[in-house]
Amino acid sequence: MPPKRALSKAAEDGQRNDPSQKRRKDEPTERRQTRASTKQAAAQGVQPAVVVAAADDFEVQLHPRDKEYAAREPLLGRVVSAEDRQVCEGLLKQECEGNPRSSWNDIIPHWYDFCIAVQVEAGRRYMCLLEVLGMRIAGDNDGALTLLRQERGRVVESIIPRGKIQPVPAGFADAGEESDEEDEAQCDEADNGEVDVAQKDFLAMTVTSCTKTMFARTLREHKDWWIVLCRHWSGGMLKRFFQKTEYSAEDHLAVVDALRAMHGVPDIIAKTREWRFAVKVGQLAKAFKQVTSPSAHTAVQPHSLSSYRRYAWSHSFGLIWDNWTDYENMKTTRPIKQWKDGEERLQINMQNFIAALCRFPGIIPTACNPLSVMFLTTQDAFLRAWRTWLRPSLDACKVPYVEKWDPKAIYRHLMSVSITPEEEDLTEVETAKPVVAPAPHPPTARLKNPPLRFDVGWANIPVPLRTIIFHSWWFANMKLDQSRWAHRPKQPGGLRIPMRDQPVQELKIGTCRHCRHLPAGQQCVQELRMQKRSDAEMEELDGAVITWAEEEDRLPPKGLHGARNETKYRSPKELNLRVIEPDEAIINRCKRQVVRVIDAKSGEHVGGVVYNMFHPETLEEMQASHAKAATGTSIKRGALLCAWQYGDMYAWGFRQAQGGQAGDGYTTYASTKADNIEDIKNIIEVGCDAECMLQVLRSCDPPAFKKIREVTQKAQLNRVGTGGTTSYYCINYMSCEHRDTETTISMSCQLGLDVEYEEDFDFAFLEYGVVFRTVINCGWWFDASKMHGTVVPRHSTVKKFGKKAMSSGIHFTIRKKDMDRAELLSGMMDRYWRRVALWEERM
Structure with missing residues (x-):
């Protein structure tokens, strides 16, 4: 220097x-x-x-x-x-x-x-x-x-x-x-030289990457400060979350500083008996117990709930507490609380359950966990909510006889019992009611499903809970309709049974009665065995732009992300890519067309495309859902993809943040919130959209669907629908060729397309040498770890249409780091009562 x-x-x-x-x-x-x-x-x-x-x-x-x-x-x-x-x-x-x-x-x-x-x-x-x-x-x-x-x-x-x-x-x-x-x-x-840190300065120290070493050194040199430090942290947490009745941004930033400081405690100190003694005597273990409790949302001050969503305090402090707990050497004689489901299957338990939710509306943690509004959409979602936050919250509110209730029976009664609607009790916010289809004639007609009747009286149920119940019925019904459509496109109607899924029936080649006698190229289910292209070729084409445009009409990158003459432009013809297009004769005859892409060497299912993807009414409802979901702040991707971000991408769901902002953790995107009735509807509709796409994949390519299930089966936390996906609502979105290294099978669907050239906005699965021609009501899936991207439209098209929605659709993906984080947090939460018992033992 x-x-x-x-x-x-x-x-x-x-x-x-x-x-x-x-x-x-x-x-x-x-x-x-x-x-x-x-x-x-x-x-x-x-x-x-x-x-x-x-x-x-x-x-x-x-x-x-x-x-x-x-x-x-x-x-x-x-x-x-x-x-x-x-x-x-x-x-x-x-x-x-x-x-x-x-x-x-x-x-x-x-x-x-x-x-x-x-x-x-x-x-x-x-x-x-x-x-x-x-x-x-x-x-x-x-x-x-x-x-x-x-x-x-x-x-x-x-x-x-x-x-x-x-x-x-x-x-x-x-x-x-x-x-x-x-x-x-x-x-x-x-x-003048190195300064001894006074205790007062030490307690107020902001621990960053630069001061982390000094913080750890001071901890080692001043063991007598450990209890004071823990008391300082615990007092601040309890005061800001449970005592202060007014919001203060400075207070919550102070908790962020405390969280960063706790991360700065080295394991060589945190694993010692002396440190655990300081944590217990300094009341920090007590603060951890309250802040990370499964029912914490019922006890914290209302102004802290949004802070719980933004910073995921239960997860963040829970991981620290879990890391500081020595499960091998810490012993306890206290009983460890075990949640065991009851066996009473009486209908009255469902009525008492609804009455408890009416009496304690804060039991559903919509403010700090917006995806909790989906707890009635499926039985798996209900049981997951029951074991993570629903039953502990009912117990914390001292609802009687909860330990005797069978959650499966409660869900069955809740979702099955329906009677004549009480129209006079309905409000304007419940206009989008669940629907039920009649028996097969006509197959596309639907009747309104009657609302449920409860002992408390429909009018006495809070509007948010009414909305959740109605839209959970709608979710289950649409899911089953789409499942039937995916298996038998000519018979979408029929009696709905929300409790049961349609059995999986793989669409096998040569089994369709309409086309099994025809040549393979004319059947509705086809398979392409494609050779994976070399890594050297893919490395050369990483970041390249695939386009049909002539040289003078090529779309340049945006802003300062790259010069036009430095961009590698390639045409599908130049790269000898095989174009897969919809065949109207097949679709008119069999009502669908499915093409699977299989790795010629390994036999692995790596992608595919389906035309005539959704039930006609499902398509309309998803288009309406897209119009509402594609609002707010568009997310930004890396510099390579930002160069081609002429459109917008709106994210919904949970994600593990990249970092950069202090306190970031496993939490929702900003758009995923449940502050009002419309927000609740939007979240359930987003989950329903993803579920309808999964039902198509489940039928069209079961091996690809199984990959998603294998990745998500252990991650039982904060799932959108049954797949645990993160959904992106796209308008005019395009990208150069790239790989997403942390994902499994991804899926997209085309809900709107208004372009002058039909080949604009096609999808290039470059690593396997195919291009999927995109049309309205088509969908495609692919292994996102392989080279892929958009067939970028012409410059004249983008310039002509401007901000108009040329292409709109939904893309969902499952990032490995999100699933790994969810699995880690699920295990940490399961150990909560064991931690409580260990730390309450006398030291």
């Missing part, structure tokens, strides 16, 4: 070459006068308040120390090279994180939170700070404000759900408050 003298010289050279210095001659007189008054105040020993010009939406007021620091260190605009800037950033990080007693250790995060209203990774924070301070020193306050606006917009668009932004209070003194003489002394002391 260069000495300070060299940096100062670089700063002086940069100041002479700084374009902003030339602009000062032309700047308004008012601004020059403001700067002069600022210098005069500084000369008199007064720290001036540095305020950026007020904006329409926020006003930025910075700490007086920013002026002092900027005067000492080179900043952007005064640094002549990238190397100097890197050194400057390093000095700033060292100042902020190397010394926990430095005032900048607190000022920088709070400054950033105040200006941008969010928390992001540290590197981005330092970069923005340097740029803003550089502009401020150059006198370009307007430019600094513009930069802050752009930065906030970028962060808000990527990680914060719209309408949910909570400004974070500034954690530092304003201009009119006390000066920083004490902080200056601390900084001077830090410059």
Whole structure:
């Protein structure tokens, strides 16, 4: 690292070459006068308040120390090279994180939170700070404000759900408050060498990748602080979640800091008996018990429920507690609570169950786990909810005789008993009622299914619970309709039995009575055995664009992601790809066309396509569902795919975050919420869409369907439908050729297509040399770990249609890391009562 003298010289050279210095001659007189008054105040020993010009939406007021620091260190605009800037950033990080007693250790995060209203990774924070301070020193306050606006917009668009932004209070003194003489002394002391961390500073330390080593070292050196630290953490958690009645963003950010600090406790300490003793005596084990309880959502303050969804506190703290528990050596004489289902199958138990949900509406954790609204859609979903949060919550609310209830019987009675509708009791929010199809004539007609009647009276059931019951019936009915359509397209109607699935009947070649006497190429079920292309060829084509467009009409990449002449364009004809198209003669005769792609060497089912995929009414309902789900904030993918993101992709479901934002964990996408009745309907409709697609795959290609089941069978947490998929609702979405390394079989369906050339928006399964021609009401599945992508439309098409929905559809996938995380969390939650018994034992 260069000495300070060299940096100062670089700063002086940069100041002479700084374009902003030339602009000062032309700047308004008012601004020059403001700067002069600022210098005069500084000369008199007064720290001036540095305020950026007020904006329409926020006003930025910075700490007086920013002026002092900027005067000492080179900043952007005064640094002549990238190397100097890197050194400057390093000095700033060292100042902020190397010394926990430095005032900048607190000022920088709070400054950033105040200006941008969010928390992001540290590197981005330092970069923005340097740029803003550089502009401020150059006198370009307007430019600094513009930069802050752009930065906030970028962060808000990527990680914060719209309408949910909570400004974070500034954690530092304003201009009119006390000066920083004490902080200056601390900084001077830090410059003289290594500083011993005081207990007060240690408790307030923000543990990051830079301070993690110092935090661990201090823990090892001061064992007498362990109990105090645990008491500090436990008191903050219990106070913020269970005692304070008003929301404070700063409080919840403090819990995030505590979570990061707990992650910073090294295993060499966390696995010791002394640390476990401190956790117990410091009441942290008690806090863990309450915060991670399966029924915690019934006890926390209402303002904390959204925080539970965003940060997944039960999972995050539960994993830490689980890691600190020595299951081999910790013993207990206390009985470990075991959940054993009852055997009473009386209908009155179902009535009592509904009455309990009416009396305690908070039992269903919609605010912190939006996918809980799907707990009645299938029996598996109900039993999973019963064992993870439903029965523990009923028990916590002291509902009598819960231990005697048989959950399967409750679900059977709940979903089977129906009577004459009480129309006078219905409200406007229940217009989309479940439906039932009559017996086969006419096959596409449907009658409305009557609502259920309960002893409590339909009008006394809360509207959210009514909506869940109605739409769960609708989910089961649509699922069965689509299952029948997938097996026998000519007979979609018939009596519905929501409790039972249609038995799996594989569509085998040569078994259709309409076409089994015809040549293989004219039958409705076909198989293509394709040779997998070489890895060398795929490596060369990674990131390539497959298109039918002529050279002058090729679509260029967006923005700064790549130059047009550097993009590898290839046509399907040039690569000798086989195009699979719908055959109207087959579809008219057999009502469907299925083509499976099989690896010629291994015999593995790797993909396929089906035409005339959905029941006609199912297709209409999914198109309506897509229109509602494809709203909000579109997700962004990696730089390679962002270059071709001319369209939008809206995600629904749970995912394991990539990281970057403090406290991120296994939680929902921002769009997946259940704040009102429409949100509840949307979630169940999204689950139903995925379920209908799975029913098609189940019939058309059972080996591919089995792959999904094998991946998801152990991950029994937060599933959309029965497949545990993450759904993406796409409008005009396209991609270059790529591989998704952490996925299994993925599936897509085409719900809308309005293009001038029929080959635009085809799907290229490049690794097996095929192209699926996409039309409305078709679907395709593929091994996403193999090279695949969109047949990119022509530039003239995109330019002509603009923002109009040329192509719309649904894509679902199952990411391995999501399933692994769900499996890990499921096991951790199953051990909850054992942990409670072990930690309640006397140490």
